[in-house]
Amino acid sequence: MNATPNDPGPMRTSVLAQDLRALMGKLKRRLRDQAHVGDLTPSQVSVLLRLEKDGPATASSLARAEGMRPQSMAPVLGALEAAGRVSGAPDPADGRQTLFSLTxxxxxxxxxxxxxxxxxxxxxxxxxxxxxxxxxxxxxxxxxxxxxxx
Missing domain, CATH: 1.10.287 (Helix Hairpins)
Incomplete structure (x- = not known):
């Protein structure tokens, strides 16, 4: 069976996918180099993006949203807080909880x-x-x- 213009063939498509993935990775690295944000773990980046998108949240709600145990979220938030990226304040709805937000x-x-x-x-x-x-x-x-x- 011959490849048609709309069906370039599985090999060509696979090579295209590989080239595109590699190129996008390189572009992402070049863009990241321009921001100078420092070293963040994937979990930290994910939490920061979630707080930016959804607003303040408790550690337990962040852990649920990220599919983590609350105990695993504590060091992530601690590192972000120590770096001045997030801050915690008492939850006005429940003073026993802390709401984290971007500084x-x-x-x-x-x-x-x-x-x-x-x-x-x-x-x-x-x-x-x-x-x-x-x-x-x-x-x-x-x-x-x-x-x-x-």
Whole structure:
């Protein structure tokens, strides 16, 4: 059976998937290098993203959301608190609980990191790609969105 333009064949598709995964990993590393956020564990990053998205939360609710035991969440929050990324305050609904939230300094750092990554990528696109190539990338981005949209 011959491959058609709509069915390039399993080998070609597999190579494309491998190349795309490697390229996205390299792009992610380059973007991360622009932010200078320091070393964070995957659990710490996940908690920070959750607090940014969902707002203040207790250790037990974070543990449930992350699929962890509450005892395992304590060192994650402790490290983030010691680094000045999160702070805890008594829960107004239940004073026995502590609500954790991102510190203002860390929020500012996140915004600055995102701006630095955006600036680097914008400058790199402009410096290395012609307007026509940028149009090609825009079309490719639309196709990539179809891969991840549910």
């Amino acid at each position: 203002e300094a860390f929020r500012k750092s996140v915004e600055e990191g995102r701006a630095a990554r955006q600036d680097w990528l914008t400058r790199t696109l402009q410096a290395r790609l012609s307007p026509q190539e940028q149009d090609e990338v825009a079309r490719a981005v639309e196709l990539l969105k179809r891969l991840v949209d549910d």
